[in-house]
Amino acid sequence: MTRARIGVLASGGGSNLQALLDYLARLGPARAGDVVLVASDRGSAGALARAEGAGVATAVLSTSAGRAGEQLDDVLTRFSVDLIVLAGYLKLIPIDVTRRFVGRMVNVHPAPLPAFGGTGMYGSRAHQAVLAAGVPWSGPTVHFVDEVFDHGAPIAHWPVPVLAGDDDHALAERVLRAEHLLYPRVIQAVASGRLRLGDDGVVTPPFFRDGDVPVFDPALDDASLGRALDLAIEVGT
Numbered sequence: 001m002t003r004a005r006i007g008v009l010a011s012g013g014g015s016n017l018q019a020l021l022d023y024l025a026r027l028g029p030a031r032a033g034d035v036v037l038v039a040s041d042r043g044s045a046g047a048l049a050r051a052e053g054a055g056v057a058t059a060v061l062s063t064s065a066g067r068a069g070e071q072l073d074d075v076l077t078r079f080s081v082d083l084i085v086l087a088g089y090l091k092l093i094p095i096d097v098t099r100r101f102v103g104r105m106v107n108v109h110p111a112p113l114p115a116f117g118g119t120g121m122y123g124s125r126a127h128q129a130v131l132a133a134g135v136p137w138s139g140p141t142v143h144f145v146d147e148v149f150d151h152g153a154p155i156a157h158w159p160v161p162v163l164a165g166d167d168d169h170a171l172a173e174r175v176l177r178a179e180h181l182l183y184p185r186v187i188q189a190v191a192s193g194r195l196r197l198g199d200d201g202v203v204t205p206p207f208f209r210d211g212d213v214p215v216f217d218p219a220l221d222d223a224s225l226g227r228a229l230d231l232a233i234e235v236g237t
């Protein structure tokens with residue numbers, strides 16, 4: 001199997017990057033991709049340190065308007081990246097890149113979309129909006145990326161309960177745990193080519209078996225939650 005060359009873009013701590021590296025390492029020869037590059041708009045991003053720790057090449061992207069798109073394009077070409085994984089990347093992806101990577105760029109958002117997404121709806125703001133709305137469920141949404149923030153075709157959403165007494169920190173922690181389990185599995189499915197974005201903008205086959213979206217049970221340990229996800233995934237790994 002030819003493995004996808006994955007480029008991760010991250011602005012922050014990089015816990016999703018770490019979860020991906022760990023998951024792919026656990027899959028061993030069955031992994032459908034390798035992280036070949038981690039790029040960030042912030043030289044101090046923890047994600048870059050994690051990449052260096054794992055022996056993955058890094059790049060710091062210019063933030064000056066105009067240069068950013070060109071430079072991102074160059075670095076993606078230089079590393080022959082064929083799948084872009086956004087993991088807490090806060091800059092809008094330039095349109096040239098989104099066009100070149102249609103169906104080959106994914107993002108994880110820490111709340112249901114489209115209800116709790118869009119410009120400015122990142123970090124604790126998304127969790128605060130969920131709490132203010134008084135909804136009983138939150139949870140990560142993984143989607144293909146287009147030129148609008150949090151707008152591309154949804155791939156998977158894992159419902160995570162909002163619990164009585166939650167503040168944005170407690171909710172963020174629970175959702176992040178779910179992200180670390182869900183996102184690498186979606187990336188494996190996309191990298192293997194078994195899950196695709198059609199010309200009609202629909203993702204096929206569905207990530208979860210029809211009517212079988214599991215619910216995140218915070219009382220379970222990560223291994224049990226991972227097994228519950230694996231059982232519900234249509235495309236397998």
Ligand code: GRF
Pocket residue numbers: 010011012013014015016017047087088089108109110123176179
């Ligand atoms: C996550 O909450 C993710 O949903 C959002 O950015 C955060 C990144 O966290 N897109 P980390 O840098 O992976 O720890």
